[in-house]
Amino acid sequence: MAEYVAHSHDEHKDADGHGPSFYIKIWAILLVLFAISVIGPEFGHRTVTLITAFGIALVKAYMVAVNFMHIKHERKYIPYIMFAMLGMVFLFYIAVSTDVQATSGTNWENAAAKAIIEENKDFEHHLEH
Amino acid sequence: MATTHAEHHDHHDHHEMSFWEKYIFPLDHKVIGMQYLFTGILMGVLGAFFSYVFRMQNAFPGIEVPLFGLVTSAQYNSLITNHGTIMIFWFAMPILVAAFGNYLIPLMIGADDMVFPKINRLSYQIFLLSVVVLIGSFFVHNGGFGGAWTAYPPLSAKAEYNLTPWGSILWLVAVVLEFVAFLLGGINFITTLMNSRAKGMKMMDIPIVCWMIVLASILFMASAGPLIAGAAMLLFDQTIGTGFFDPARGGDPILWQHLFWFFGHPEVYVVFLPAMGIVAEVITTFSRKKLFAYKVVLFTTFATGILSFFVWAHHQFIAGIDPRLANIFTVTTLLISIPIAEMLFVYIATLWGGSIELTSAMLFALGFLATFLVGGVTGIFLGASGADIYFHDTYFVLAHFHYTFVPIAVIAVFAGLYYWFPKMFGRFMDETLGKIHFWGTMVGFNGIFMPLFFTGAAGDHRRIFDFSNFPELAVSSLQHLRMVATISVIITILFQFVFFWNFIYSMFRGRKCTENNPWKANTLEWVAACPPPHGNFLVMPEVYRGPYEYSVPGRELDYWPQNEKV
């Protein structure tokens, strides 16, 4: 199973051709990304927050899945199954958000939700303090 | 058969297992399957008894029901709720998916057990715990939960509405435990089928019933997640007073309906697919013909599985969902009838020109096709959002889904039990009693639900304790139909005693099954002894062809077992 590739370092590598130093490198990159995702939102700019917090979360997730979980070395259908499960989650979001996330639609409105939003409309004012 | 094989059994002959090891804490997939089967049957008896009680109240309001007594309105609600819950989660699922899955998958793919026997045992134990919790919920203060098996909030979330402060909590806990049990079991089924097939068994050599049970497990796994999260949310609403489903605090009761039906509709196919698989095995064996189009069945099953995730909101057409969504879901709902119809056509085409042998198993399989068809056709009315506005929550809906669920969970299960009984217990069931049971069940079942289509179309609303409070519905013509339905319930239940007598008597005294393959079938479970020992096969079989090679031209025998080299 384990096919060791000849190399010049004295460090031994695992089945995927990685040694401890590789994993430490990935971990270091993850920490840098993590630092960016914390600092980014401090600017208070909505787009920057979205990109740094959620965009970087996606990058981190990709790095963990590929380098730590070795999903690339599994049979091809394993990532497909995982994506199908994620697809279920987004399907749920797409169909349900029109009812739950919206406060009004064709011939209906969610009066209770609108009242709550109205009640808290000056929240940004509080946020600054 | 005469092949040398590296895989030999040398481990299970070492010591005789005690009764305790063998039957109470077993690792053998067959015994675990039996445990699921018998627990499921007992819960089915309980669910059927509930239906008898509330049907009596429905047809003869205020009657002192024999074996129960006077039914109060709270009890009526609790009875219908738990009838629905038990029949789906504790009768249909454990028998169709868990019992048949556990028993058949390793045998039919030529393995000696499930890949994780201990997880398999744990799955049954969690399931048994869920049974105990559910039954316990009937005996707590104010009785069992009565907010319908769909458990819509706010009725299910607040004790001041449902009046069952403990019953509703225990009900929810029982359902979640049952889900965990089936997730564990499902992972086992999927992994076993993927990784442990006999040498030579390719994807297209797997018997349809194994495919169906595993695809059902995948559907369950992909759909149950949001509801498990939703159940945690509902549990917190019930117990510590969070407001996940309380609009006044920003929550949304529609969210629960989506969470529930996102699971609830694929769930219909979770029980439908194994039933369809059982019927495929039975009709090919008893019409001595190759399954008309194996790949078509398989790919339509994939299509059904995928489409089943796009139809759930048709349960909520009048719940106040966005009308744009209702349009989409009408289309997808009508679309899903195409693969189902295709499967029925394939099965009918399999029968065409075959030498049909009308055994009890075959009769039940044919009965499944005929009655499920009625359920499917009436579904078209309800899938159209316009017609559904009128039909919603009437007895028409009830009759429709009983015409799907009863063929699935009762008739197909009987087909499977009559068919695999010799393998399970090494004896035959009595065919004459089997046929009496078949006709009694079919006539009785149609007698229950045919009249309910008419009362439903006339406006009978579901979950009504006493129709005499509704003058326009309390007319004698409708009341007579209700009585016909109720009397048919009693007749159907009485005919099940024929089955139970036949089942128990045959288990110990029935005609002995002297050969391994009494029905002359092709699949691998018939290679093993009747009943198979622990470890199933003396020599692990190898597979050389598909499972449905019946009446192959130029061959002397009209069957060709999968494991025979020539």
Place this chain on the structure above:
Amino acid sequence: MGTTTPIATTRSVTGMPTGRLAVWWVIGSEIVIFGGLLMCYLMLRLKFPHWALNSSHTNTFAGGVNTFVLLTSSLSIVLAHYYAERKEELKAFGLIWATIFGGLCFLVIKGIEWTTEIQNGFTITSSLFWSFYYTAAGLHALHVIAGMCLMGWISIDVLQKKNMHRVELIGIYWHFVDLVWIFLFPLLYIAK
């Protein structure tokens, strides 16, 4: 196990070890559980902009430290797998326990954080945001606890050089727990 392992478990038609195949299916089923909960949160979060006010009361520092702890524990379990594969059971054992220690740190920090929140009056019933905050993080914490228990159990076998492949299996699960936190952290703490 040993003598009771069925032939079925040792087969590998797909070419993947049975255990690893099953772990991926476990993760598949977990994706929909966490995904369902987070999508419910996301819908209501986008519906009510004022939840930003609530999330500004979360302790970003504690959440950040916990992210660091989990990322580091992911490193230690992947290294444990590396040494388990090379049959260096003592190093693997030590790294597994380092991971368990990481999980413990995570729970301790979480405990301190929750205690402070509750003392400040933000309980699970205070508002819907806090309901989601405690439910999602609680569900995640349950997975952390389950992972720690399994690791402790596996580490005993590792010392005897038995079932070494299970280090990889628990590793995949632990990385998934880490992944869930990678998304929980911005959703609950950072987005304002």
